[in-house]
Amino acid sequence: MKLKSIIMTGLVATTISCHAEPVKKETKQPNILYIFADQYRKASLGFLNEDPVKTPNIDALAENGVFFSHAVANHPLCSPYRGMLMTGQYPLTNGVISNCHSGRTKYKNYLKIDTKCFSDVLAENGYDAGYVGKWHLDGPEPTPPGVRANWDCWCPPDHRHGFSFWYAYGTHGRHNNPYYWTTNGGENDKVFANEWSPTHEASVIIDFLRNNKKQRNNDKPFALFWGINPPHTPFGEVPQKYKDQFAGMDMKAALNRPNVRYTTNNELHAGDKGVERKIHEATNYFACINGVDDQIGRVIKELKRLGMFENTIIVFSADHGEMMGSHGLMHKNIWFKEAYEIPFIVHYPKTVKPAVDDLLISVPDYMPTLLGLAGLSKQIPRSVEGKDYSQVLKGGNVDRPDKQLYFGSDPKDPSSGKRGFRNHKYTFAALKEKNGTISYYLYDDVNDPYQLKNIYGKDKKRDVQMRNELENLLKKMNDPWIN
Ligand SMILES: [Ca+2]
Numbered sequence: 001m002k003l004k005s006i007i008m009t010g011l012v013a014t015t016i017s018c019h020a021e022p023v024k025k026e027t028k029q030p031n032i033l034y035i036f037a038d039q040y041r042k043a044s045l046g047f048l049n050e051d052p053v054k055t056p057n058i059d060a061l062a063e064n065g066v067f068f069s070h071a072v073a074n075h076p077l078c079s080p081y082r083g084m085l086m087t088g089q090y091p092l093t094n095g096v097i098s099n100c101h102s103g104r105t106k107y108k109n110y111l112k113i114d115t116k117c118f119s120d121v122l123a124e125n126g127y128d129a130g131y132v133g134k135w136h137l138d139g140p141e142p143t144p145p146g147v148r149a150n151w152d153c154w155c156p157p158d159h160r161h162g163f164s165f166w167y168a169y170g171t172h173g174r175h176n177n178p179y180y181w182t183t184n185g186g187e188n189d190k191v192f193a194n195e196w197s198p199t200h201e202a203s204v205i206i207d208f209l210r211n212n213k214k215q216r217n218n219d220k221p222f223a224l225f226w227g228i229n230p231p232h233t234p235f236g237e238v239p240q241k242y243k244d245q246f247a248g249m250d251m252k253a254a255l256n257r258p259n260v261r262y263t264t265n266n267e268l269h270a271g272d273k274g275v276e277r278k279i280h281e282a283t284n285y286f287a288c289i290n291g292v293d294d295q296i297g298r299v300i301k302e303l304k305r306l307g308m309f310e311n312t313i314i315v316f317s318a319d320h321g322e323m324m325g326s327h328g329l330m331h332k333n334i335w336f337k338e339a340y341e342i343p344f345i346v347h348y349p350k351t352v353k354p355a356v357d358d359l360l361i362s363v364p365d366y367m368p369t370l371l372g373l374a375g376l377s378k379q380i381p382r383s384v385e386g387k388d389y390s391q392v393l394k395g396g397n398v399d400r401p402d403k404q405l406y407f408g409s410d411p412k413d414p415s416s417g418k419r420g421f422r423n424h425k426y427t428f429a430a431l432k433e434k435n436g437t438i439s440y441y442l443y444d445d446v447n448d449p450y451q452l453k454n455i456y457g458k459d460k461k462r463d464v465q466m467r468n469e470l471e472n473l474l475k476k477m478n479d480p481w482i483n
Contacts, residue, residue, distance in 0.1 A: 029127070029375060030313045031311060032223040034223070034225045034226065035296060036319060037229075037292050037318045038078065039320060039332065040231055040292065041339070041341065042341040043338065044289045053289045061345050061347040065349070066353075066357055068345070068346075068359055068361055069357065070341075071317070073321070073363060074091075074362050074404060074405045075091050076332045076342075077319075077332055077408070078136050079099045080098065082136055082137050083095075087384070088385060088386045089386075091407060091409070092478070093385060094111070095108050096109060097409050097410070097411040100151070101150065103149040105139035105140060105141070106142050110139030111159070116381040121371060121376065121379050122376075123162030128222045129163045129224075130164070131160070131167070131224075132201050133228055134170075134228070135168045135227060136170050151171050154187040155168065163225075165208060165224075167204050168227070173234055175197050176194075176197075179191060183215075197229050198291060198292050199291075201226060203298075205224065206299060209302050210306070221311075231285050231292065235284035238288045242287040242288070251279060251280050255282050255324065257326055259326045259451065260325040260326055261326075270333075271333065272333065275329065275330055282324055296316070310350060315347070316344075317366075318343050322338065323338045323339050335427060344366075346370075352393045358424065360423065361404070365386035367380075367384060368386050369390050371388070373390040406418065406419065414480055415481050417431075419474060420470065426442060426466070428441070432481065440456040440457075
């Protein structure tokens, strides 16, 4: 007999079948809750004791799940991470080579309707798929040259790749007064909220879990993706109660990494500048981290209350990190750890034993790995370039990758930009300057964990080996950068 539980608004009014079975609703397949914050660097995981943050809820997921200690955003930028996550493909294949905006739509820099996505596979295999928060994968209507680019746009239902519940926007920085497009609303039906976006979205998700407005089919497992905007800029748009947790701490006390510089690194022709203007907001960045964790805690508490916690695969990740002055840079889109390394935690105690794993996993691997964990390995589309590492989560043996790609390019000229890789010992990056010359950067991550010293040029044999490894990697991907 099917267990039927209907949970009403507010109070938990439950209709239980005639045999008075427990409220607990077990679906055959696990639910999936994929949470990813924007610009949340790995060092801001509280349990690592690096940044001065408190993240007890995320820490508990890591403690009882698998913490992938070497996860990276192969292209540390918003849209490219999202593109890799949704398609299981690298940027040159899925076409999301840089952030989506109206000036790049003519280069087809957006998620294509006909690409088989993570959510398409889930929806085709019995899942109710939902998306809440920042999406940033559509190409806004092109704007003529000289006109300021438009970044945000509505995602029409036929672009939603199987997501049947929608409470999302493209991209905006309105943390304190966000707006959203909804499942059945049209382009002109934005919903506005006067609340910090993570707080508001946690409430939307709690409602979704309660299913009090029939947001989903109770007989199906759900797969909910939550793209949280903070700790993205503007860092200062965070509730006072989280700022108060840093009262009296100045930015220099908060920034404990030995590679922090308080002036912009202008020698490097890459990365985001403006340290002098922005770094004083460091404690606000950390306040956003504490706040994001607090709101995730609300959702987890509700999952537990509803008896769904055990049967839900919970993932915590981020689209890239934040430099916050390290190497004299701000923000992202650079090969240094602070931008490149991201959290990736998978919590599913039913099958996944707690562990720390140094697998050199890449973002295109997430979709096949999680489909594998959910019992859908046979449904992984052939178009996926990532690998299914679900055996790592299940304690089995796999062929482990020996490196992770680093990538940064421009959709106008995909042969341009930065390429590199990281293995367990080195980070190696090559930057193609506008005149075609290439500068190389090599860091010994074992002996120089803060990447203070570029050792390229110190050992010719090693340099050649690094360049050859990079060339072989890029050749395999038909990357026009090497021509
Ligand atoms: Ca981002």
